[in-house]
Amino acid sequence: MFTRMIFMDSDTATSQREYSMQAKRPMDMIYGMEVANYTIAFTKYTNLRRFNGSEGRIGTWSLKLEQLPSLNGTAITEEIIEKSVAPFYCTGGCGGNGTDDFDITLYEFGHCASFNVCECNEGYYGLTCQDMTCNCVNGECLIPLVCVCVNGWTGSRCEVPICGFDCGDGVCSGPDTCKCNSGSVGAQCNQSIYVVTIIPILCFIIFIVILVFLIRWLLKRHHLRQALKNLDWLIKWDEVIVGDTRAMSIMSTAGDDFATSAKSNMCTWRSQKCFIQKFNCDTLSVEDENLRMEVVSIRELRHNNLVQFVGACLEYPNVCLLTEVTPKGSLEDLLSNDNVKLGWDFKFSLLKDICRGMHFLHLSEIQSHGRLKSSNCLVDNRWTCKISGFGLPSLRYNGPRKKLPDDDEFTEKKLTSLFWTAPELLPGCKNIDGVKQGTKHGDVYSFGIILTEICTREEPYSSETGYLEPEQILQLVIDKDSPTAGEAKKMWYKSGGDTTKLFRPSVKNEHLPEEYAAKAGLQKLMAQCWGNQPELRPSFKNVNEKLNEIYPIKGELIDNLVNMLEKYSSNLEQIVADRTKELVEEKRKTEQLISQMLPKKVVEDLKHGNPVEPESFECVTIFFSDIVGFTNIAKGSTPFQVVDLLNDLYTTFDAILDNYDVYKVETIGDAYMIVSGLPIRNGELHAGEIATCSLDLMASMVGFKIRHMPDTMLQLR
DSSP states (O other): OOOEEEEEESSSSEEEEEEEEEEESSSOOOTTTTOOOOOSSSSSSSEEEEEEEEEEOOTTTTSSSEOOOSSOOOOEEEEEEEEEOSSSTTTTOOOSSSSSOHHHHSSEEEEETTEEEEEEETEEEEETTTTOOOOOOSSEEETTTEEOOOTTTEESSEEOOOOOSOSEEEEEEEETTEEETTEEETTOOOEEHHIIIIIHHHHHHHHHHHHHHHHHHHHHHHHHHHHHHOOTTTOGGGGGGEEEEEOOEEEESOOOOOOOOOOOOEEEETTTEEEEEEEOOOOOOTTTTHHHHHHHHHTTOOTTTBBBEEEEEEEETTTTTEOOOOOTOOOOHHHHOOSSOHHHHHHHHHHHHHHHHOOOOOOOOOOOOOOOOGGGEOOOTOOEEEESSSSOOOOIIIIIIIIOOOOHHHHHHHHHHHTTOGGGOOTOSSGGGGTTTEEEEEEEEHHHHHHHHHHHHSOOOTTGGSOOOOOHHHHHHHOSSSSSHHHHHHHHHHOOOOOTSOOOOOOOGGGSSSSHHHHHHHHHEEEEEEESSSSSSHHHHHHHHHHHSSSOOOOOHHHHHHHHHHHHHTTHHHHHHHHHHHHHHHHHHHHHHHHSOOOOHHHHHHHHHHHOOOOOOOOOEEEEEEEHHHHHHHHTHHHHHHHHHHHHHHHHHHHHTTSOOOOOEEETTEEEEESSSSSOOOOOOOHHHHHHHHHHHHHHHOOHHHHHOOOOOOOBB
């Protein structure tokens, strides 16, 4: 048996659903058998239902189950399970399999709340509850929020890595993987970064430094070999042209710089002007490697305050050095020349030049000078002080010597050359050759002696040599308290010396700068430079800094002069403007004065450079006047009172003349002369102008008062 059922979703539905219905029981039963009809929809979305069924019939009137008429016995009751159409369902399910045949809305992961609308159980989500909530980091979930970790991870969320070893100075960041803290490296963070990283870097840097120094050493060695082979500095005396007498040639016993020849000469070698410094020694071999090394060292020195080496002749009797020209001569010559005025700007500039040159020399391979003194400080055309007399020990004191006469005068000169030598270097020295190369501290002492020379403009110990011999002076310098210096110390004391202090050149206050700070600073610097303890003496760098503090002037003297000129020129325009203004004012005064002395027409012609031609006037009127009794008035007055009288009178007259066509020609004493009709012609009016003007002048005498004679009336005629 089949039926059709039509369903509308709602009263306002515009569509309908149709379900095919089929009878529950087959229709092949006995005719006339009464059954209860039951049909279900033709669909798979059904629920099972359970109920009790009985055999029989339903009474028409009683509506109850009755015994079948053809059968005997009571009705049989049984439990019947059959399908029924579900009221609603979810076509895609709600996650997993269904859990109840009697209710198809129930699923493993949720339930169907209405048609195709799922409500998910806890831990599931999605339209059909197909997705599972899982917060595993390194794993997966078989049930919601319960992680199954992969190998190497643990924890509720599989977020904790497992390391099969201790990570030391670090933490486990992954399976068998350590993350090290700063300062540690390695798979197990058990190695210091300083050991693993810094030490190799340092080793690499050290290797690079060593490599650089090695390369530099090899290059320097190669350069040195080439320089040793280079003999372009070697001079043949035949090539030297001597004849210019503008430079000093110094003859020494080998390196002794005091002059034994008064001749001054300069030479020319290969078209270059040079100074000659001769040495008293035999011929030197150019094959001597030490000598050639010395030449290479001195040739490579380049500094503005060091004399430049040019060449050398090694053949006796002309063993000499050729150096650059310094036309101003030595500092010793400059200080002894009274015609050269030296201000403190100049003096400090020279001192700083010496410091700069010596500082550079101390940093070079030569290291020290050994014979620094004023005669070895040369001045060029720019007034720059340059150091000479350094280096080349083979020429100066190590080479073979020619003996010089050992007379008293020569011996005294050899001893006085030691006045600049430090006390620790003096014992055993008979001349400057004994000092040899000296020391850096000894050079600072020598600078202290030069400092006294510049202050006093006298040789060191110039006052002490009046009562002491050079040998006694050296004894006091070495140790004033030694027995050998006893006699010299007594003479020093008798001459007013302070025997409690070191024996050094005397410098009076009048020789020092006037400013107290500069004076005190210079005295302190001298004491530090010539102190007895070498290690306490300042370096030349420190000396230069202290000189800048005492007298802050920078650069060479010529540079300072240029700076002064620049400062002056910057104000020159203002000065010119001021002077121009004064000139204009003076010109105006001059023109005013000339206009009072000459006719205006003549003045204008003169101003414009026009010639003044003489003119002839046929008819003019001239006025002369003087003061009655002027001689008596002058006798009773002082000269200044007479001047005041005439000044007042002529001022009154000049004021009246401005009202008339007249020209004042001259005033001599009390005489007054005017004229009308010139230089500008006025026809026949000149007589009337003079007459009227004269009456006006006469009338002015009534009110005129003499300042020193107020009761006297001045009379004009």
